[in-house]
Amino acid sequence: MSDQALRVALDYYAAWTGHDLDKAMTFVADGIVCEAPAGRLEGAAAYREFMAPFVSMLVRAELFGGYGDDEHALVAYDTETRLVASAPAAEYVTVRDGRIIHSRFIFDRLPFVRARS
Incomplete structure (x- = not known):
């Protein structure tokens, strides 16, 4: 067993928290499925559209920890x-062939x- 999924997840995290969404998207599969509090997203274009506003307002991020194996990883963090x-x-x-x-x-x-109201 290796930590391939964890490495991909951490590289992805480092890219988007460094405000480089283009690089972050290199770790995302074209057919990604994302489940978030706002609902289910399908495809890299929808995922990028979901992430772009958040990345643009990001001030800083602090990684709490990351855990993973060949196929799955969990990354926990706080953002300002x-x-x-x-x-x-x-x-x-979930990572396959080096992509989420x-x-x-x-x-x-x-x-x-609350902040928007």
Whole structure:
């Protein structure tokens, strides 16, 4: 067993938290399926559209930890954005052939709702 999925997940995390969405998308499969609090997204274009606004308002990110094996990885972190000071989240991803094919985002949308109202 190796940690290939964890390496991909961490490289992806480093890219988008470094405001390089183009690089981050190189770790995402064309047919990605993403399950997030806002609903299910299918395809790389929809995934990019989902991530772009968040990446553009990101101020900083702090990695809590990452765990994984050949096929799955879990990355947990906290983010600060222009809207909220703290937005902890986790992503559980499935990786095949060096790309993320499935992502499950877990985060609380309430701080963002409150900040926008």
